[in-house]
Amino acid sequence: MDMMVILFSIGVSFLLAVLLGPLFIPLLRRLKFGQQIRDEGPQSHMKKSGTPTMGGIIIMLALMIAFLRFSDKTPEFWVLLTASLGFGLVGFLDDYIKIVFKRSLGLTARQKLLGQLLFSIIVCALLYNMGHSTEITVPGTSWGFDLGWFYYPFVVVIMFAASNSVNFTDGLDGLLAGTSAIAFGAFTIVALQASAHESAVFSAAMIGAALGFLVFNAHPAKVFMGDMGSLGIGGGIAAVAVLTKTELLLILIGGVFVLEMLSVILQVASFKLRGKRIFKMSPIHHHFELVGWSEWKVVSVFWFVGLLFAAAGLLLVI
16 A cells, blocks of 8 residues: 555645634634533533533544545445444534533433444444455454354444443543544554555544644643544544454553543442442543642553553554
């Protein structure tokens, strides 16, 4: 594959995000699309109330324009488009309800899960029609096994887990934008090695879009991505892992996202079973804030941990 295509995908999506920011941020502010901060969140976050949200539209537009320009319209293209835009649409509806009705929670949990299930099923149908392999390979080994029809429920689980764990990670200025750029950087290399053209272009375009958004989202954030951005990113990274046949590797490359989700699961389970909390607050990035870390320190440490996870994942496949 021409490396120039990958570099252009990164550069064009980055430039588009940087150019779209000054257009959309004032518009979101005029429309009063401000973030509603949960009362139970860290008190230091209350000053962020009113910061424009739904900035995920910047990421998705920059991503899709670059992806459309540099990709081929193969079956893989439609899988990636459905996963990212479909999950992004669910996030958009969630954000819109939060903003219009001025509340911190948008779609109900059931409504959000139904939306995610719908687009997961469409992705599975596309995979079936393109004859996608139902075999799973253990990273770093030659051992694999064929799940047959059970592969499709497995894909649904991956889509749900990835999108929601990525969503949990979006809680601090620049945290998700940085960690997702790192994870997609690793998947760009994975896709290049697997000669998966569309996945490589998509991942590269996501790097540029996330870094371009980070220009406005780094602390102190001028805009938040909202669920449109986080769910779109989560759906996209799950689709890349499925198409490159590195479904299990996603657990390692996306290690930060996994830790964020596990912290929520453990916190809820501990409180229900023991009546005690393990962390001061979950997801775990809030725990470190409440023990005295500055927001920037938490974000920079998590970026570094994300780099370690990405490097470990690449060591298994290269």
